[in-house]
Amino acid sequence: MPADNPPFADASFPWDHQPPSPQPQPQPDxxxxxxxxxxxxxxxxxxxxxAVHAVIVLLAAPARAVLAQPLAGPFNVGLGLLLAQLCMTAGVAVWYGRYARAAIDPLTEDRESSLPHPEGQR
Structure with missing residues (x-):
């Protein structure tokens, strides 16, 4: 066997492996x-x-006396917080519907119109 051609000269070893060059990440448009x-x-x-919901739930046990303080007639602080939370949740749901129609939907429609249809042109 010639000395200038060692055995396994063309074999690749794991430590000889070069990782592929990283592909550039596409920048969002x-x-x-x-x-x-x-x-x-x-x-x-x-x-x-x-967070407001969590605060109300976490106050239920340690601040029972505070939540039981009467506000008006049979209504106490706990019931007032519960009704306020219910109104906030309903208000946020209504607001989000309007916000999505006005701000998000036009952006998604523009984006969808720029993408090719998966089934081709009809």
Whole structure:
């Protein structure tokens, strides 16, 4: 066997392997950034609503005396907080419907119209 041609010269070893060059990530276009920005506000409001709900639930046990304080007639603080939470939830649901129609739907329609239809032109 010649000395200049070692055995397994053409074999590849795991430590010789070069990782593939990373593919450049596609940058989101302007419409995608606008859509993402338009969705941030509803997420923040939803998180705020969940935080209010969590505070009311967490107050139920340790602040029972505070929640039992009468407000007007048979209504106490706990019932007032519950009704306020119900009104906030309904208000946020109505607001989101209007917001989605006005701010999110036009952005998604623009984005969908720029994408090719999967079944081709009809």
């Amino acid at each position: 302007r419409a995608a950034r606008q859509l993402r920005a338009a969705r941030r506000l509803p997420v923040r409001i939803t998180l705020l609503l969940l």
